[in-house]
Amino acid sequence: MARPRAKSPLPNPRRLAVRTLREIEQRQGFSNRILSEQLERFPDLDPRDRGLITTLVYGVLRHRGRLDAHLDAAADKPHKLKGELRTILRVAAYEVLELDRPLPIASAEASKAAKRIDPRGRLKGMIAKILAKVAKDKADLDARLRPGQRWSLPAWLVERWSAQLGAEGLEARARALTEVPSVDLRVDLSRSTRDAVREQLVADHPSVRFVELPEAAGDQPQCLRVRGGGDLFHGPLFEDGLIAIQSLGSQQAVRVLDPQPGERTLDACAGMGTKTIQIAEHMGRRGALVASDASAERLDELERSARARIELDADGIALQVVHADLAGPELPAELDAPPDEAGFDAVLLDAPCTGLGNLARHPELRWTSQASDVLERAGLQASLLERCAAWVRPGGRLVYAVCSLEPEEGPAIVDAFLATEAGAAFEQTKREAWTPEAQRSDGFWLARLDRVR
Template sequence: MSDDSNDRPARARSARARKGPGGKGARPRREPDPSTVGLAARRAAVEILGRVVTGRRPLDDELRETGGHSGFAALAARDRALVRAMLGTALRRRGQIAAILGRLLERPVPEKTGIVLDILHVAAAQVLFMEVPDRAAVAIAVALADADDRARRYKGLVNAVLRRLVAERDDLLAATAQPWRNAPVWLFAGWQKAYGEEAALAIAEMHLLEPNLDLTVKADPQGWAERLGGTAIGGNTVRLARPGGRIEALEGYDAGAWWVQDAAAAIPARLLGDVAGLRVADLCAAPGGKTAQLAAAGGRVTAIDISARRLERLSQNLSRLGLSAEVVAADLADYEPAAPFDAILLDAPCSATGTIRRHPEVAWNRRAEDVASLAAAQALLLERAGGWLKPGGRLVYCTCSLEPAEGELVVARFLAANPNFARLPVEEAETGFSGLVTAEGDLRTLPVSLPREPRQDGGLDGFFAARLVRR
């Protein structure tokens, strides 16, 4: 194609532009169609919601800009932020939204794939809890149903339900405001049994709040708190209000002065004590916050994880932080160390119910039977790790779960079966907080563990940790 032909479309556009809005031949300006503006973002949110809840996929995996949901990755930054907000709201409020939709639907939607309910949940999240114009939320939901072969026959239902939702919003919200609605029955019942009715309700309420951003700093937490406009809490943690921009843009990121890690997640590594010069194993190590802690404390760390992909991220983090560790991709069922370790940190794979405030999908893509199967696997890992410890060495077993079956009960059974191990009780001063040590001497944090003080009302992740010593 010649240069002249390439230039013709540009000249034609310029000629139209010169005529201006009042010129001869000017096209009338049209208002954006509310059924198409934001359609791609809502479609991505609906598809991701189905993959997370029905497909039981981690939300973070879907929201990666590379390797995640293709529709999400193709969106502009502003629309990606909108998708995150819609999904966060739809998942944090999923139980309440389901109760409201149940009041508006005369009978369950028979559509098999769940796409209609996903459309309704995303739209309801906007109408009930977000500053989105009602007309836009309803129109786009109907357009999404009309564009999907599975949902098209239900577009009238979608329209009717959402219009009624708009009309009856205040009454519906008031009738379904109880915090327990936003946790599955089996999960909330377990919290009631373990921690009591009042604490269970407080946990469910805390899960509705966007958490703070916690950073573990290598040194000078008070100084970094002042630089970043945060608060120094619990050891080397700096707590920030959630920043609006990219975390990588914060001061100290490029210099490797800190890494992202919840304040509760930073406690278990400290329970190993002084590890300087010791040979330390970090088992199930990725993404590497605890590895970084142990390496920064002078330990000779071997970081082991079954996921080579997650270990790549761990290695990248260590490189940025100027820290080093031996990184091993291995299944712990097959792994054998060359020699026993002086200290071992086992952060066992678990249901992760202690992280619901950061990962709200966990409440909805876990099942009661998952806890039992995970507890059995955790017991095997603890038994195996115990055999790799030197006499006199310390082993910290921890999980980011609120379920005693994955924490207290695993350790109790291990100690009963292994008289050559004993519990070394945790001292309150070691945790950096107050009120986190159980009567047995273990660490137990809850989302409501931190007092509701300024800049500390984001709570903590739920963790259990026990410190054991080989006699």
């Protein structure tokens, strides 16, 4: 009889954090996806180790500019700190600078993590020397760092935000973006209440802590902000669809669109369906809902995970999922019809964007984004807005939204459209920005356009 296969030995947490960071850098991929891939390889990993790995990966990405400045100042030959060695030192420096880990522990763990590239331990002395200098000089060096280095922003973004916000505004935003974000939950108010969900969360996740929203966020009955609590993807609240994980800023687009029961609504760039579900909740799951996206992969995920939550009352709502590039020359029959025959009462266009409002949750964007990305996205956004506006019935409305605070991706797109002949049929009834520094949310910008004729 064949022997059962031996389990793979569990990795050193810091070693796995280094491997994950290297993957993110080499693949230029999303940190959450690559981290999940790495953690899924070791299902028996202790929850505390999983938490440490997650903290180290996101912490290094958020503070990489500052970490590099400290390492370069401490090293005799900073140009030789390359590749995996630099990543190992970044992890250790993060533990010293941000987690207040005792220097001997951080140094010893860094040497362990370096065994793959340094089996004989020849780098041990150098690692210890550099980290000792980092610990000794941290306050003095921080005081001398430029804003981009201190708050780990690329130079082009520092220049851009300095011009937009001034020195104080830049620092306020940069500081906010280095904070570890809380988890925002969206409550399905069509089937429960905020208080009932809060009580059930405490019962299911005793270690959960609730965070008060800032006054600038206003009244947010659908949002609960939490920290801790373990894996919120488990338990009856999530499994029954009474909560979803969605940032506060992202929740505003559907709230402003305000889809009503019985209406025909289009989620034009639906992705994996987070806002599609939110639309269904606002509609009381009654009416017609079309979800479209250019990515078949994302729509497959919508079909797998979102459809069941949308169709809780299958007789009340008709959901149609359409694979289509709405900026392309050809459209599927479901959308290629005159507005008077197939128009929508409400259209949500959460347009593809640079994602520069998401630097706290997706800190890798600090190092993968470029200044040219802003204008490259703008062309696509303008095309999508023009096409989606054509599907709005007279008396209907459209919300244009982006998870970016860059003027070229938000106000400039809407202003240019309103100045066109097609845009003259619309009236802008709302325009707002959600910022990391004011609302403690992801950066998010939106405008609502009501069709008046």
